Structures are given as structure tokens and as C-alpha cells.
Amino acid sequence: SQTIHQWPATLVQPVGSPLSLECTVEGTSNPNLYWYRQAAGRGLQLLFYSVGIGQISSEVPQNLSASRPQDRQFILSSKKLLLSDSGFYLCAWSIRRGMVETQYFGPGTRLLVL
């Protein structure tokens, strides 16, 4: 079966510091991978998605970047964090079942920028 891991689970960082959040998927190959952010009490906003190694699409202009160095690894980064980067970050992978491509989510990372 497929599993998705995210770490760290919680992170407190000062403004201006760098960021690296990691997501890995097990039990599948060549998944589509996604990064979402959820502000407190709000829905999810798609930040980046990737259909393969080195292929990254950005959905919103922001202080963050993403990379996919390996087939099942997706990394979210920032060189200098802003207060507005605080939130809950979710990684997801997708699989096609029949006609529908369904996304499955990891446990998430809580980021607090102070």
C-alpha cells in the first residue's frame, strides 16, 4: 500500500531564516505530487505541483519554491521566511482510479514564523 510522509511535523522559525519541508511517498512510482498551504480556519490553497522529476509548476507567486530531486520526494523551500508564511503545509500525491485522479494527503507540517 502507498504511504506519504512529511517532516518535520511542527516547526517554529524566526523571520528571515531558511525553510526546508520534505515529503516522500512510498509504494508507488511516478506519482503527481502537490504542496498546499492552509491558513488558520481556511481552505487549502495549491502552491506547487509536479508531474515528474525536476518538473515543477507554481500556482501562486510567493516567497516559496519547490523541488523534486527524486521520483518520490518533494521539497518545499524558502531562502528567507516571512511572517505570512506561517500556516499548515500539506503534501499530497495522486493516483488515477478509473477515470478519476484522486489526491491523498500527508499528515502535514505546522509552521510558525516568529
Added chain:
Amino acid sequence: AQTVTQSQPEMSVQEAETVTLSCTYDTSESDYYLFWYKQPPSRQMILVIRQEAYKQQNATENRFSVNFQKAAKSFSLKISDSQLGDAAMYFCASADGAQKLVFGQGTRLTINP
């Protein structure tokens, strides 16, 4: 661009009763898919049910079923025999051919014992 609207920020229901969560969406695509996700206090997003827009039959997963009204662009979730473990935030989402999920703002469901 797709939009998804959940007009009920909060809902509550007595344990063992039935509750319906509303969702409307807008898309210019002819081929799209709709989902309901549950987010418990752990905050992990869990797929509840999905619906292909081309299918007229409403999807059902055990106690969870949807009422899909394509012409009205409505996609409501019905939870039967509500259980305490159903308490969570529920998000409606749509995806077009590009498979990018667009989420509503969520409905917080409380189950009263």
C-alpha cells in the same frame, strides 16, 4: 477558473441522526470531478467520497452519500447515522482535467451526544 462555495461555516447534529452539508461549484469544464474531504483535529485530510461529473448516479460510501445536481452545480454530502467520530471540518473540492483541486472554505461539523 473553478470556484467552490460552502455556505455553512458550522453545522451540528445529534448522534445517530442525519445531516446534509451543502456545496456549490462553478466550472467551465465539461469533464470534472468532485470530492468531499474530512479534516479531523489531527488536520490530516481524509478522502470521504468522490463523484465523476459524467456519472448520473450519486456516489455512496457506507454512511456517506452525495446528492449531485449537475444542472444546479450542487454537490451536497449526506451523513447518515452520525457518529461522534464524524466530528471534523468537511471540505468540498473540485478538479478539472488538469487535476488541480480547488477547495471550499469548509464546514465545521459538531456531533452532539
